[in-house]
Amino acid sequence: MTRxxxxxxxxxxxxxxxxxxxxxxxxxxxxxxxxxARHVARCGPCRTLARSQTGL
Ligand SMILES: [Zn+2]
Ligand SMILES: [Zn+2]
Incomplete structure (x- = not known):
């Protein structure tokens, strides 16, 4: 589950x-x-999360 x-x-x-x-x-x-919770630029899951959050 996403937290x-x-x-x-x-x-x-x-x-x-x-x-x-x-x-x-x-x-x-x-x-x-x-x-x-702190996003890391190199982290794969973080990229996915950032993409989903910005709506791109
Ligand atoms: Zn609060
Ligand atoms: Zn991450």
Whole structure:
């Protein structure tokens, strides 16, 4: 299951639309399985996530 981390309170959750704790809609970052929420440019999964998030 895809997990997300709130950039506001750093709470990890599975809700893509908003943080269940602080209800922050923006700043929900997908958590990479290999290294966490911080995206790495060389990471394959991160590229896929970034692509899906930008809608390209
Ligand atoms: Zn939050
Ligand atoms: Zn990654």
């Amino acid at each position: 997300f981390q709130c950039a506001d309170c750093e709470h990890q959750h599975t809700t893509a639309t908003a943080c269940p704790r602080c209800r922050q809609v923006r700043g929900q970052v997908e958590v990479c399985r290999s290294h966490g």
